[in-house]
Amino acid sequence: MNAVAVQSRVSLILLTEDRFGAATAVRVDRAAGVIRGVKILGLESRNGPPPGKERDPKYQAVRRRIYPRAVLEAAKRLYEGAAVNINHPVNPKDANRDVADGFGRLVYVRVEADGLFADLEYLKAHPLAERVCEAAERMPEQFGLSPHHFIADGVEGDALIVTEIGAVASVDIVRTPATTSGLFEGLMMEPEMMKPEDEK
Secondary structure: OOHHHOOOOOOOEEEEEOEOOOOOOOEEEOOOOEEEEEEEEEOEEOOOOOOOOOOOOOOOOOOEEEOOHHHHHHHHHHHOOOEEEEOOOOOOOOOOOOHHHEEEEEEEEEEEOOEEEEEEEEOOOOOOHHHHHHHHHHOHHHEEEEEEEEEEEEEEOOEEEEEEEEEEEEEEEEEOOOOOOOOOEEEOOOHHHHOOHHHO
């Protein structure tokens, strides 16, 4: 697939993608306070048009979303050191997070065969640390890493092609229902909505 041939949007949209990683790949090192091998992004999602865009003619044929390896390679530096929080903010427009939300950070971000992975360094004193560690070991599908990132996209046939990840707004640990595959994307807001009220 030639991503260069896909016409990109001029404006960026903010998507989320949830995945905690395969149970066989995740390793918990409690002494070091690290969960190794967490999955940030996969190469393809089976989701359709972004929420709120279902009637947009551009997206009506979309049945899947693709993150080309070259895009992940270019974006991995944006995730290095990214803060990891517990849950999405109550108000998605609010970029300021409560201190209690802070869980850790992503390090050693790398592109592997099936997506973007990292090690999650966590605060061992966080009240949810043991619960997240147990889930990573025993039932990783119960939680998802949900990065909020600004993307440029294009549409080719039934696929939304991510042509660029321009910025990472946040990464959250969220509860992922067992009835899904652990993969979720959702249109959150346009970039200008992230500006503080006094800057609008």
